[in-house]
Amino acid sequence: MLEFDLQENGLRKLNSALHDQKDSTNQTAWEVINPKGSHAIAVGIDAPIEVNIKGSTGYYCGGMNKQATINVKGSVGPGVAENMMSGKVIIEGDASQYAGATGHGGLLVIKGNASSRCGISMKGINIVVHGNIGHMSAFMAQSGNLVVCGDAGDALGDSLYEAKLFVRGSVKSLGADCEKKEMRPEHIELLRQLLSEADCDAKPEEFTRYGSARTLYNFDIDNSDAY
Amino acid sequence: MCGIVGLFLKDASLERDLGNLLSDMLVTMTDRGPDSAGIAIYSDKDASKEKFTIQSENAHQDFKDLPNYLGKYLNCRVDVRINDSHAVVTLDGSSTGKFSETLKSFNPEIRIMSRGSSLEIYKEVGFPKQVTERFKIPQMSGRHGIGHTRMATESAVTTMGAHPFNTGLDQCLVHNGSLSNHNSLRRKLRREGIHIETENDTEVGAAYLTWKMQNGASLGEALESSLEDLDGFFTFVVGTEDGFGVVRDPIACKPAVMAETDQYVAFGSEYRALVNLPGIESAHVWEPEPATVYFWKH
Numbered sequence: 001m002l003e004f005d006l007q008e009n010g011l012r013k014l015n016s017a018l019h020d021q022k023d024s025t026n027q028t029a030w031e032v033i034n035p036k037g038s039h040a041i042a043v044g045i046d047a048p049i050e051v052n053i054k055g056s057t058g059y060y061c062g063g064m065n066k067q068a069t070i071n072v073k074g075s076v077g078p079g080v081a082e083n084m085m086s087g088k089v090i091i092e093g094d095a096s097q098y099a100g101a102t103g104h105g106g107l108l109v110i111k112g113n114a115s116s117r118c119g120i121s122m123k124g125i126n127i128v129v130h131g132n133i134g135h136m137s138a139f140m141a142q143s144g145n146l147v148v149c150g151d152a153g154d155a156l157g158d159s160l161y162e163a164k165l166f167v168r169g170s171v172k173s174l175g176a177d178c179e180k181k182e183m184r185p186e187h188i189e190l191l192r193q194l195l196s197e198a199d200c201d202a203k204p205e206e207f208t209r210y211g212s213a214r215t216l217y218n219f220d221i222d223n224s225d226a227y
Numbered sequence: 228m229c230g231i232v233g234l235f236l237k238d239a240s241l242e243r244d245l246g247n248l249l250s251d252m253l254v255t256m257t258d259r260g261p262d263s264a265g266i267a268i269y270s271d272k273d274a275s276k277e278k279f280t281i282q283s284e285n286a287h288q289d290f291k292d293l294p295n296y297l298g299k300y301l302n303c304r305v306d307v308r309i310n311d312s313h314a315v316v317t318l319d320g321s322s323t324g325k326f327s328e329t330l331k332s333f334n335p336e337i338r339i340m341s342r343g344s345s346l347e348i349y350k351e352v353g354f355p356k357q358v359t360e361r362f363k364i365p366q367m368s369g370r371h372g373i374g375h376t377r378m379a380t381e382s383a384v385t386t387m388g389a390h391p392f393n394t395g396l397d398q399c400l401v402h403n404g405s406l407s408n409h410n411s412l413r414r415k416l417r418r419e420g421i422h423i424e425t426e427n428d429t430e431v432g433a434a435y436l437t438w439k440m441q442n443g444a445s446l447g448e449a450l451e452s453s454l455e456d457l458d459g460f461f462t463f464v465v466g467t468e469d470g471f472g473v474v475r476d477p478i479a480c481k482p483a484v485m486a487e488t489d490q491y492v493a494f495g496s497e498y499r500a501l502v503n504l505p506g507i508e509s510a511h512v513w514e515p516e517p518a519t520v521y522f523w524k525h
Contacts, residue, residue, distance in 0.1 A: 037499035056498050056512075075512060077498060078482060096482065096514055115514050116479055135479075135517065 001029040021047035128198035165210040229403040230256025233494035235371040246367030250359040253374040260378035263389035264358040265350025268372040272345040343397030350389035375401035381428040392433035397468035402429040404460035470524035479517030486510040
């Protein structure tokens with residue numbers, strides 16, 4: 001295992017060492033100490049490695065991740081795993097706003113709460129939040145799954161496309177064009193798999209599914225006054 | 228962007244470290260706003276006296292004859308403590324009504340940064356490190372304080388455009404964000420007789436709170452109604468004689484992190500600002516909810 005002291009060696013050195021790792025690397029275990037809320041830690045990795053960050057981070061931790069597994073033993077600032085392509089990012093604490101925004105793939109697990117705009121414009125990423133999420137989450141979410149074991153804030157799934165939203169607790173309010181949907185057996189199976197990957201013991205049957213009512217997809221002449 | 232920090236002490240043994248802790252927090256936030264910086268610090272209160280922090284570009288010359296002049300025209304005991312471009316003027320409480328006009332007659336170029344019995348505000352153009360060192364903030368003690376480092380968007384980079392803004396006696400405001408209805412609100416408040424000096428949006432926010440409180444609202448109520456009447460983005464931290472408060476607009480895109488231990492409640496625009504506080508590893512750390520007024524009192 002390679003230990004990297006962020007305060008001593010700096011962010012550029014860390015990220016450049018992580019970018020040097022290729023598919024065949026044998027340096028697969030990394031540990032980052034003293035993150036102290038720094039921004040852009042472990043961004044842009046493209047290798048099957050595991051990075052453990054011992055402490056809380058600032059903006060954009062694990063952004064654009066491909067293949068790597070990134071564990072944060074603390075909380076994260078805004079934009080964790082933003083635009084993730086594949087791999088896994090696991091947060092032991094809470095996440096600030098727009099966690100997993102625009103993500104194309106991979107799994108983001110937040111063991112605490114996530115604040116506003118979680119999964120905004122998600123495009124295929126799976127996000128599992130053990131706690132609650134804030135307002136405007138999954139805004140314009142296009143595909144992928146957002147699983148919330150606690151409650152969701154205001155305007156969940158506003159202007160939603162085809163992402164699936166599963167919430168176990170209450171939803172403060174639904175956004176425009178988001179509606180409650182039937183839980184079919186394939187959804188229960190999908191949830192079982194996601195919850196298990198996210199190390200969460202919630203039961204799939206306890207969740208409600210929300211999705212797009214698909215009324216905002218096309219321009220409707222009746223709405224022309226609104227423009 | 229802008230960076231905000233705040234520190235409210237529960238444990239009196241930390242009071243002599245307040246300036247030091249707050250300066251360190253603010254310096255960490257430098258890259259959120261390098262234009263100007265300011266600190267409001269609440270030290271011991273003496274209710275029989277009133278304090279004014281004043282500022283001048285030519286402080287040593289302008290402040291030289293001030294004690295005699297004020298003493299003569301206000302007919303009270305006057306103490307003037309010069310600190311770089313600022314000075315803290317302490318007066319016998321009975322004469323304060325005439326202070327600002329007397330100061331203006333002495334020298335209209337001198338600006339009043341704060342008034343109260345506990346509050347002192349120090350702010351200038353420059354990096355937080357320069358500004359805090361210039362005023363020796365790390366050596367100051369106090370019960371609570373707030374700081375701000377500015378990235379200017381709505382008005383010029385000047386001393387008077389720097390935060391914190393004094394709202395009422397012993398009250399001040401710092402702001403991260405931008406208000407979009409500040410021009411119309413400024414006109415309205417001026418019609419109501421509220422004095423607004425600059426074209427700055429935050430000064431309008433501060434004047435709005437002053438106006439609300441002059442009309443009988445508590446600070447909490449004034450902050451609640453700001454959620455209705457102010458259009459734009461804001462995370463506000465306000466200081467009062469006995470505490471500090473936090474409110475974010477309903478969209479809450481301007482960041483905010485809070486930490487609480489048995490010794491203090493701390494605010495930072497980012498977690499980075501809090502990492503050197505004592506016992507932060509075991510603190511309760513959370514993000515304040517949008518459109519919710521938080522307040523801590525001694």
